[in-house]
């Protein structure tokens with residue numbers, strides 16, 4: 001029965017990105033243009049070494065984030081789109097508003113409302129339709145919340161909901177209704193510390209790990225984990241490096257794809273000097289998302305010794321063709337990024353128009369196998385609530 005699907009809460013509402021609280025939020029998250037960082041004290045510099053200051057591009061990533069487009073009318077003006085789309089976007093975005101960094105604009109064809117890059121981010125009226133089987137918590141993650149900020153969904157790994165905010169709002173996001181406020185209870189107050197580091201969250205994760213010697217990998221997820229600042233990353237990796245049974249740290253991120261300026265020299269130095277195995281799983285869906293600044297950011301991440309993968313969501317009207325995915329994987333493989341997962345859409349309320357039938361997904365994978373070497377074909381998977389791993393679709 002059709003009802004509105006905008007009852008959920010996304011981090012942008014709870015915390016920082018709604019326009020009316022933006023200035024407060026910028027303070028809360030230290031989102032303001034930055035001078036070169038001098039946050040490392042002498043003792044901090046002893047682990048694992050001195051970091052260099054500065055970012056790789058201009059403007060810096062915090063400025064790009066703060067100046068992201070939130071007004072659908074402005075987006076339509078920038079892209080020569082009919083203003084009627086802006087009104088739909090305003091209605092459809094009530095629970096999960098438009099948020100798009102300007103770095104993405106050059107990748108979108110002007111005047112084309114069906115552009116595959118735009119489609120991922122522009123709220124459309126279909127989102128307001130309720131469709132049976134599409135729910136606010138399709139993966140039933142709320143049941144897996146074991147402690148503030150920690151999801152223990154998988155054997156031997158824990159997932160940290162590092163930060164509630166995102167640099168972009170992907171319309172198909174399966175966490176668009178996730179109760180970040182609950183997951184990160186206490187975190188907001190921590191942001192008021194002078195350094196911006198979240199000592200209590202780090203301490204709680206370290207405490208959890210100390211009583212779970214079976215956990216060998218920590219996965220940083222979100223929201224968007226790379227939205228936390230460089231000194232915070234240093235604090236996290238420094239703390240985790242002291243856990244004897246921990247082997248890997250993994251970061252699931254869309255940030256280098258949407259704001260490549262986030263790959264700062266400080267971040268690179270921190271990753272490079274972390275003794276744990278680093279795995280970075282990028283989220284990209286269309287080859288046009290990989291422009292020159294993104295390619296440059298990827299190469300620099302790779303130079304830290306991190307292993308890089310890409311995961312994508314199979315999305316109707318975006319990448320539901322072998323040609324698009326072949327181009328995506330070819331392009332990324334040239335940058336040293338290997339395919340990981342191609343996800344069947346999680347059936348989250350508001351995203352039904354992105355669903356590709358599984359039989360079509362299987363056809364696409366079969367075609368990828370014909371056209372690409374085996375190592376460039378991703379695992380086609382779906383997530384099943386309560387399952388201890390992704391479920392392959394054959």
Ligand code: SF4
Nearest residue numbers: 166169170173223254
């Ligand atoms: S960046 Fe990731 S968590 Fe954020 S809206 Fe997009 S898919 Fe969701």
